[in-house]
Amino acid sequence: MSEDVTAHPGEEHSDRIGQRLNWLRAGVLGANDGIVSVAAVVVGVAAATADIGPIFTAGAAALVGGAVSMALGEYVSVSSQRDTERALIAKETQELIDMPDEELEELTQMYEERGLSRETASRVAEELTAHDALKAHLEVELHIDQDDLVNPWHAALSSAIAFTIGAILPMLAILLVPAPARIVVTFAAVLVALAITGTIAARLGGAPRGRSIARLVIGGALALAATFLIGMLLGTTGIA
Template sequence: MTTPHEGELHGSGLNQRLNWLRAGVLGANDGIVSVASLVVGVAGATTDNAALLTAGVAGLVGGAISMALGEYVSVSSQRDSEKALIAKESHELRTMPEEELEELTQLYRDRGLSEETARRVATELTAHDALRAHLEVELGIDQDDLVNPWHAAMSSAIAFTLGALLPLLAILLPPPGIRVPVTFAAVLVALAATGAVSARLGGSKPMRAAVRLVIGGALALVATWLIGTLLGTTGVV
């Protein structure tokens, strides 16, 4: 028997947890970029702490709710689809068991098993738990580990909030003369870190992902700061 190579992922439960972790990192990244862009834009127009706090908190709360709602709707749709597929598979197993056994056998043949081995495996799994066997092999679904929209919504809201707190504190705590450079530095370092972490979780190169996020974040910050400066200079704000 071969031993799993170090660093490989095994099992749908582990993969799903990694997906949630990756989604959390991306949610934090959204919080960093969106709130940083907002408060830097306001800082370009005014040095008033009350205006900065109001803009930052409004962006944090609105963004967290938006992220939670979006994730809830998305994951609810996915869960509904999974439940519909489970119901369909249950019906097919009840109404045409022989055809389903042949289908499972073919799936194992397609994976490289011989006719005899595929038939034996399919028969034994069907006798043990036919529905579970079909869901896992045919559809990649674990009926005991369906996605939870409430967990997804809460995770997204928390991740966004944690990410958003960084630029909010970075713009409020330093003296007015250095708050924008401090925020730029804090945000770009945080984006590099989240880019590297998400890349490692996805198995890609951390440096490339970090550079992409840093460049994109820097462009967003410069653009909003210039807009805020322009509006503040012209007296629109």
């Protein structure tokens, strides 16, 4: 029976690894957003005009705007999550003050639900409560580590960096390649990059690689094709 208790630190380590993998997956998705959104903009403009100035301006605006938008969205989301975690910690702290016996019984029952006998669960709950009651309840009941709350600033910065890294590829492809080939080269570079990030995402998530790659490549190709056609139409009609 005691094996479940001794394995608890391993569960905590596993949770932290899972959190890191989630952050890494988020980084890959942020890079994908940068690749596709900026590539779609520069390809659309390049289809309307061969002048490098408008292409660079549109691409730079898309890069900066997208990175700021990603950072802001992640900051708001993670801030809300942290506020929720702090509220739960405060609630649990007050409950431990107001009704310690009921909280001890609750912890005991949770360990019973994990497979421990009543006697062992009661002893484990009492010892953990004596050591750090709040930490014991947060980990078992709410799966929160009060010393490792999410940081919205870190999340925002990570999202902005991931988006920017992804956006740099289509920017370089469209700006450094001569006009006759720049759209074709950008298409090819973006689709290869999406195939690579799709492979990484599949490996991190344990999903089928082919399906992950197909989703990203097909989606990216459709986005580029749509903006290319729009650029061609606007360029032909003289609106651009």
